[in-house]
Amino acid sequence: MxxxxxxxxxxxxxxxxxxxxxxxxxxxxxxxxxxxxxxxxxxxxxxxxxxxxxxxxxxxxxxxxxxxxxxxxxxxxxxxxxxxxxxxxxEGDVRRQIHDAWEARRERTASFFATVDPADPAAAWLGSPDCLPLLLEALPDSNTVVDLGTGSGRLLPGLRGRAPNVIGVDASAAMLSEARRRTQDAGLDDIDLRLGDLAHLPLQDHEADAVVANMVLHHLPEPARAFDEIKRVLRPGGTLLIGDFLPHDQEWMRETLADQWLGLAPDDVSHWLDEGGFEAIDVRPIPPNQPGALGVFVARATRV
Ligand SMILES: C[S@@+](CC[C@H](N)C(=O)[O-])C[C@H]1O[C@@H](n2cnc3c(N)ncnc32)[C@H](O)[C@@H]1O
The missing domain is CATH 1.10.10.10 (Winged helix-like DNA-binding domain superfamily/Winged helix DNA-binding domain)
Known part of the structure; x- marks a missing residue:
């Protein structure tokens, strides 16, 4: 051995x-x-x-x-x-090539969401269980909730119904304008929308009582690396809620929807949360609700 x-x-x-x-x-x-x-x-x-x-x-x-x-x-x-x-x-070339590999992954997602018709990505999880009701149910009373990768702002009205301060962050200006249209249509002008990347969140240290990341981690170059930044912006004792796909084999989603990862394994997510300084970790898999649909999971954890 x-x-x-x-x-x-x-x-x-x-x-x-x-x-x-x-x-x-x-x-x-x-x-x-x-x-x-x-x-x-x-x-x-x-x-x-x-x-x-x-x-x-x-x-x-x-x-x-x-x-x-x-x-x-x-x-x-x-x-x-x-x-x-x-x-x-x-160091040197090795360091540069690692950076380039991550940058190529990030760029593929960024260019997709820069030009996409915000109506399109919805098709990816149409027919799959919707994490939103479960995320809302798991959300504790909070003053400030941040929705990471808010996209077209689908979650924002529900979150605003549960917290007085809601901040949506997304790296795509196109998706954020769709979110702005949605929040304005709903008369929710006080929702704060910020352009920014999960790698460098446009948020102060401990600004959030709760952070929600729905259907965004599978787009990240290296999801495990997101947790340091999430931990920075969450107050101690704050809650992180994640919704995402379970592992699947729909390769077309990588090509057509710029997905970096074909779902995430609950064991990986638990491990990242544990290593990332979270406790009371609960990852609940939700199997596909009809033939051809994808399974999802909802994870909840408390920042130490
Ligand atoms: C599939 S959409 C999910 C939108 C929303 N969370 C929902 O559940 O409807 C993924 C969103 O994540 C955003 N995104 C992807 N990578 C990101 C990153 N590194 N930083 C910030 N946003 C990112 C994309 O621009 C896109 O709007």
Whole structure:
């Protein structure tokens, strides 16, 4: 066991892949660019790391993503810690390529929502269970609620019915103008709409009592990285509510709707929340309500 683990990392190419994957989840073509190596070499090295029990691979439609396993045996877990502390430095071209990979993912979503007809994305979850009633039910009494990735503002009137201050944030000006039209039509001019990205939220520290993120995490380049910023804007003891798709195989949604991830696994979401400084974590899967529909989940957690 120890020999297999040590052998797996006893190669500069594999050590680099292990170090890069300690920063997030990447697919073979991204890793080929990041490591500046041939695709067959990268694939072979990934297989050795997977076979040694260090990495997991997950197929999403046509793409396979690699990450460090979360259920590492103690010896493998200490190797991961060692790789993070003493593995190859993330600098120069490697650093640039990692940034470019995330930026390419972000840009694909951004350009889609910059030009989309706001009526269209609704089709993606038409026929799937709607998270909105469950999110509203789970929302505690709050003074200020923030709706992240508010889109066309579908959730805003319901949230405003539950809290005096509602802020909608979205990275797309086109989606925000649709949200503005919707809130004005409903006579809700006091809803505060802000242009901004989840990576750098246009909110003060601890500004929110509750944060809602419905159908937005699957659009993010690296959903796990959203939680630091969400934690920053939530007050201690505040509530985070997430609604999103369960894992599915509708590859067309990646192509047509700029989805980065074909749903999110409840285990992953629980893990991110736990690691991200949240407690009282509850992730409730809701299976598809009719043939052909997608399952969803609603997660609730309290900021420590
Ligand atoms: C599928 S829509 C969901 C809209 C709304 N939450 C709902 O449930 O109806 C996703 C929204 O997230 C926004 N979005 C995607 N990535 C984002 C990011 N990094 N920062 C802020 N908003 C983002 C998009 O512009 C889009 O309006």
């Amino acid at each position: 120890a020999v297999t683990l040590l052998k797996a990392l006893a190669d500069p190419g594999r050590l680099l892949l292990a170090r890069v994957l300690s920063l997030g989840t990447f697919n073979v073509s991204e890793l080929t660019e990041i490591a500046d190596a041939g695709q067959s070499t990268v694939s072979r090295n990934l297989k050795i790391l997977v076979d040694a029990g260090l990495l997991s691979s997950r197929r999403e439609g046509r793409t396979v993503y690699y990450a460090w396993r979360r259920d590492l045996a103690p010896a493998a877990a200490s190797l991961r810690t060692w790789v993070e502390a003493h593995g190859p430095a993330i």
